[in-house]
Amino acid sequence: MLVIGIAGGTGSGKTTVVHNILRDLNAESVIVISQDNYYKDQPELSFEERSKINFDHPRSIDFELLKEHVAALKNGESVSQPVYSFITHSRQDETILTHPQSVIIVEGILVLTDADLRELFDVKIFVHADSDERLIRRVRRDIQERGRDLDEVLTRYQKTLKPMHQQFIEPSKNYADIIIPNMKKKNSVAIKVLSTVIKEKLNSKTTV
Numbered sequence: 001m002l003v004i005g006i007a008g009g010t011g012s013g014k015t016t017v018v019h020n021i022l023r024d025l026n027a028e029s030v031i032v033i034s035q036d037n038y039y040k041d042q043p044e045l046s047f048e049e050r051s052k053i054n055f056d057h058p059r060s061i062d063f064e065l066l067k068e069h070v071a072a073l074k075n076g077e078s079v080s081q082p083v084y085s086f087i088t089h090s091r092q093d094e095t096i097l098t099h100p101q102s103v104i105i106v107e108g109i110l111v112l113t114d115a116d117l118r119e120l121f122d123v124k125i126f127v128h129a130d131s132d133e134r135l136i137r138r139v140r141r142d143i144q145e146r147g148r149d150l151d152e153v154l155t156r157y158q159k160t161l162k163p164m165h166q167q168f169i170e171p172s173k174n175y176a177d178i179i180i181p182n183m184k185k186k187n188s189v190a191i192k193v194l195s196t197v198i199k200e201k202l203n204s205k206t207t208v
């Protein structure tokens, strides 16, 4: 089994990189755990109150549950992944029953900030795109897919996203084994290198 942590700022292209890797590998042997599903649920707060949460600070993530799930999968056990809604800022009622596979990808803005979680990763990756590019992508995506308007995205960016990125996410790049530049349309070379590294690691693990 190989556990890969993929971090990077919002809009850097983590999800896109994961999809490209899945396309290159036998997708059946890969599972993806998204840190986004592990946002803490706060049903006691109103929607207005939940909208004001700083979602870019590590304390907004239920790292204990995330680590418990990654450790269980490494141990060959199945887990029930929570499902999170960006529209309501809350956990959904349903969960995703996830079975262990030979490759486990854990992706999210903060996955390299937690020392114990980093210990569970065999390979640590950071996806890089500069802040202008990430903001442009975030505006487009959040308006199209996450029910936001321009004012919401820009206010969140100024108030919490940018300072948290500088304080927590950018410094976590130092823990990465591989940094993928994702400024141009698609970094096919990086995806190929990554898929090859994964295939080689998997082969060497099975022959040890």
Ligand SMILES: Nc1ncnc2c1ncn2[C@@H]1O[C@H](COP(=O)(O)OP(=O)(O)O)[C@@H](O)[C@H]1O
Binding pocket: 008, 009, 010, 011, 012, 013, 014, 015, 016, 017, 137, 138, 140, 141, 182, 183, 184, 185, 186, 187
């Ligand atoms: N290399 C790229 N060039 C242009 N757009 C991209 C690129 N990578 C990702 N995107 C787009 O940017 C947005 C954010 O990408 P996504 O993969 O969701 O980022 P993340 O998961 O890091 O937040 C998506 O709409 C995606 O289609």
Ligand SMILES: Nc1ccn([C@@H]2O[C@H](COP(=O)(O)O)[C@@H](O)[C@H]2O)c(=O)n1
Binding pocket: 009, 010, 011, 014, 036, 039, 055, 056, 085, 086, 088, 089, 090, 108, 109, 156, 161
């Ligand atoms: N209810 C929420 C929860 C999180 N966010 C933002 O999502 C970003 C992380 O997701 P990516 O797919 O972009 O990596 C993070 O920057 C949070 O600000 C949100 O807007 N609403």
